[in-house]
Amino acid sequence: QVPAAGGPSTLTFPEIRHQLSQRDAVPEGYEVQVLIRWGDPLLGDAPDFDPNAQTPASQAGQFGYNNDYIDFQPLPQGSRNAEHGLLCVNHEYTDTQLMFPGIGSGRAARLRPTAEQSRTERLAHGHTVVEIRREGGRWSYVKGSRYNRRITGETPMRVSGPAAGHDLLKTNADPTGRLVLGTLNNCAGGNTPWGTVIIAEENFNYYFGGAAATTGAQKDAYRRYGIVAEAQYGWGRFEDRFNLDKEPNEPNRFGWVVEYDPYDPQSQPVKRTALGRFKHEGATHVVNHDGRVVFYSGDDERFDYLYKFVTARPWNPNDRAANRDLLDEGTLFVAKLQDDGKLEWLPIVHGQGPLTAANGFANQAEVLINTRRAADLLEATPMDRPEDVETNPVNNRVYVMLTNNSNRTAQQVSPANPRPRNNHGHVIELIPPAAGNGFDHAATEGGRWAIFLMAGKPGQDAGAQYHRATSDQGWLSCPDNCAFDAKGRLWIATDGAPTAAGIADGVYATDTAGAGRALTRLFYQAPTGAEVCGPRFAPDDKTLFLAIQHPGDDTGSTFEQPSTRWPDFQAGVPPRPSVIAIVKKDGGEVGT
Ligand code: FEO
Ligand code: CA
Ligand code: CA
Ligand code: CA
Numbered sequence: 196q197v198p199a200a201g202g203p204s205t206l207t208f209p210e211i212r213h214q215l216s217q218r219d220a221v222p223e224g225y226e227v228q229v230l231i232r233w234g235d236p237l238l239g240d241a242p243d244f245d246p247n248a249q250t251p252a253s254q255a256g257q258f259g260y261n262n263d264y265i266d267f268q269p270l271p272q273g274s275r276n277a278e279h280g281l282l283c284v285n286h287e288y289t290d291t292q293l294m295f296p297g298i299g300s301g302r303a304a305r306l307r308p309t310a311e312q313s314r315t316e317r318l319a320h321g322h323t324v325v326e327i328r329r330e331g332g333r334w335s336y337v338k339g340s341r342y343n344r345r346i347t348g349e350t351p352m353r354v355s356g357p358a359a360g361h362d363l364l365k366t367n368a369d370p371t372g373r374l375v376l377g378t379l380n381n382c383a384g385g386n387t388p389w390g391t392v393i394i395a396e397e398n399f400n401y402y403f404g405g406a407a408a409t410t411g412a413q414k415d416a417y418r419r420y421g422i423v424a425e426a427q428y429g430w431g432r433f434e435d436r437f438n439l440d441k442e443p444n445e446p447n448r449f450g451w452v453v454e455y456d457p458y459d460p461q462s463q464p465v466k467r468t469a470l471g472r473f474k475h476e477g478a479t480h481v482v483n484h485d486g487r488v489v490f491y492s493g494d495d496e497r498f499d500y501l502y503k504f505v506t507a508r509p510w511n512p513n514d515r516a517a518n519r520d521l522l523d524e525g526t527l528f529v530a531k532l533q534d535d536g537k538l539e540w541l542p543i544v545h546g547q548g549p550l551t552a553a554n555g556f557a558n559q560a561e562v563l564i565n566t567r568r569a570a571d572l573l574e575a576t577p578m579d580r581p582e583d584v585e586t587n588p589v590n591n592r593v594y595v596m597l598t599n600n601s602n603r604t605a606q607q608v609s610p611a612n613p614r615p616r617n618n619h620g621h622v623i624e625l626i627p628p629a630a631g632n633g634f635d636h637a638a639t640e641g642g643r644w645a646i647f648l649m650a651g652k653p654g655q656d657a658g659a660q661y662h663r664a665t666s667d668q669g670w671l672s673c674p675d676n677c678a679f680d681a682k683g684r685l686w687i688a689t690d691g692a693p694t695a696a697g698i699a700d701g702v703y704a705t706d707t708a709g710a711g712r713a714l715t716r717l718f719y720q721a722p723t724g725a726e727v728c729g730p731r732f733a734p735d736d737k738t739l740f741l742a743i744q745h746p747g748d749d750t751g752s753t754f755e756q757p758s759t760r761w762p763d764f765q766a767g768v769p770p771r772p773s774v775i776a777i778v779k780k781d782g783g784e785v786g787t
Pocket of ligand 2: 382383476582675676690728
């Protein structure tokens, strides 16, 4: 029997069942609308999707692959319009084996593309801006809108902040160290109070390879970022910049966050180096009590760290242009979660503590380019893969999704990462100190942290910990991305549950306070092979947008014989990563 209501939870949707399926599922009373799919034409002259003939030219004007972060920026700008706006979507990476006919299966397929196919993949990376509308209850996108835009692995972008122009950022193609072609592996993201969008560069190491990974002058730095001789993609065979032996500095130009203006399709995106270089899962903001803006960011790797960046100045709500370079000045911090529950933030500033010339840092640029090594020296707390980090708009606490860490040993556990072989992950709550009429997210001490939940199946997986009324359907594994509704309820999207727990990835919702705290309930179940990314509510909470990433990415799945053909279910059409809009059939708020 599926529980019909939420027990002490304020979430009243009828919970769905854990299952694995080629199709996705939502609770009774809800509807899934497929809004936009890989290959759907965006620009006016873009051709329709043709699964057998994707080319660089077609892909450059079409929705990209493996949608991840989702933002919704209302139209007109500055309004709270919930039915018309710009959908801003990351495209993290490509599943070569599901994109091209005859390419084979598995990771080996990633090394097989021709020069043209590898360029198609590069153009399927990056980001999309697309105008969307809800009319008569149905969402659709506007083909050929003047706002529609593709940002790709080749789009020119400026480098700004302390590392711009440093020798380690210079290449043959760019002797200035200030102009990079493209953004790659855009996983989660964030936005700013002034209406710009931030896209984060995560696993940039996948694209670079060469003998220099083990023999070159930068081999130690490469190793710290996971750059190895054998790249995961074969792009370096056709493009020198992905070959470390020819362009040893190109990888230093990735691993940053990129800010761009979605309302101006001509604007040039900017890599903001002040926020550090690591596998940025995302970068979400909260406005501090004093008007400065604080960005939280996880570095998604086992035993890596949690960061925040505090702007030097308050933002200006009355003059959008005055905020244009706010992200170039400020302080980056890394978190230390003390065993007694105290939270400490350590400044990553050249000349302070161990970040000196004696340890190989000539200036702040070198500190930022090697953020991970700087944080190692500061003895930050190694976490279990910090993914999305977001601030609850109601209680101002910050929630950190920790996906998992199967490598943590019994000797390496600590109160903040308490489980050895943490296959299911956990969620931590950061409590900033009170200040004036709000909270001080900029504080370096005075904050606390607490475990919100420990994922896994209660009664089966050691250490699993939720509200005791959590149902047999409501437990989760591998928390990855998250979102809050206006009531301060946490919506958690998972990545990796099929492998870790034998259940599909999905979306779970829970109260964060009151009688239903940490009582997670299953709201959405993804199709086989997929993870769920980018949960984003429209400003009226009546639509939940989800990015369904890598559907059909199961072992042995191929273009010809995929494990699912979601969402089209048409012969000859492979699965297509897509953004869906989930609405309540009665038009009410999602979750109520
Ligand atoms: Fe792209 Fe950390 O997931
Ligand atoms: Ca993710
Ligand atoms: Ca999020
Ligand atoms: Ca992921």
